[in-house]
Amino acid sequence: MKVINMSKSVKPVKLQEAKAEVLSLLKVLSDKVDLERKLGVNYLQLDPVIKDSLSSEENVITQPSTQESVCNNFDFYNEEKSVELNKSEKIEELGKLEEQVKKCIKCELCHARSNVVFGAGDPDAELMFVGEAPGYYEDQQGEPFVGKAGQLLTRIIESIGLKRSDVYIANILKCRPPDNRNPNANEIVLCSPHLIRQIEIIRPMIICALGTFAAQTLLDTTESIGNLRGRFFEYQSTKLLATYHPAYLLRNPGDKKKVWTDIKKVRDFLKENASLTRRSITNV
Template sequence: MDSLATIEEEIKKCKKCDLWSTKRNYVPGDGSENADVVFIGEAPGREEDLQGKPFVGNAGKLLTEMIEKIGLTRKDVFIGNVLKCRPPNNRDPTPEEIEACSPYLIRQLEVIKPKVIVCLGRFSASFIFELFGLEFTNISRVRRKVFNVERWGKNVSIIALYHPAAILYRPQLREEYEKEFGVIKDLIGANKKEKKKIKNSTLLDYFD
């Protein structure tokens, strides 16, 4: 039977694409096997490659801050990437790399069975939307919507947000970003005054 630990051990032996030969550390993902919320980025960056943990650079610090603002900690959630190794010079993942590596993420999701999946950036959103049979055009068009699907015998909400690195480059978006994280809090039931489960609703439906 799969567990995050067994999947991590497999990842640390993986040579399914050439990235294993250029990385310093595998970055399997980090967090709780019982997480209600999973955050998924595209690939590890420089700091993640050095430490072997996801989202630990400046973008990771912002993500951690946003998670804590909604009353959670990194230990309460699961944080991972579509790719488990850093592409050289932080280039975009190739389709071949995604095809080789993404089965690990799929298995991690099957173990966790989250209530909410948060896609951080376009590569993550494109992959997750296709996986769950949702139409993806671009991150700007889907990022203000909540998509609800049936999986693992329950409703699963999927949200696409900008990657936190994009917020560092465009700090004027930060206030809106915080509101979008507030929606995550509502979706997992932390805020009991909001229980809306509207199929393909917009994030504005969740704002006071």
């Protein structure tokens, strides 16, 4: 057997140096991962869900198991999700969650906020609206959808025979992005667990996703809102229908008819499931 005399070579020294360097890099990497995990960063790949699996026949999309994995990975509230809560339990759970979210400093949006905008409405709502993020007035008042877009949302809700107090309204982000810029991917990943937990507690019969960010986040897709709107999907066994955001409608009033068409589908879904609903919807 050939014996290599390492004592005459510089190789062992270089090998040891390289090993030390690799160990040092691994330590840095490990510390970084630990820190980001503590901050709630999700290391699972957020694959587009919808891809080519759009069902043109039934117009219904069931999310694949990757979404469930992502949601489970988001679960740092460590709560029982399978239990259907009664209304007073929902109020209590939402209250506890709100207290946690008010202290949240997971992303940099915490620095400039005046108020956390947690969400508002009936904790036992059958219909839940999910928007994008608080704007100026929402940030000032700590309430979702209170500006002009909010007034339009109120009219949309009333157009199907409901009151604002009958539904629950929340956003993907709970703090206002500066100058109302679009949420970035990191903010969405860090803030989504709050919304996911809200949905788990409320368990609405149907979610109406308002605009690109709400629809794309909840459906884990990059499909455009123009393609997604007006169609029924499923989000964690809850029906979901996407439509345009009221702020978009203020800029593009010509598309109001499309939203009216979409929201009538929500109304019809609630009516068709009246025997299951917690309250009946008035005839409109």
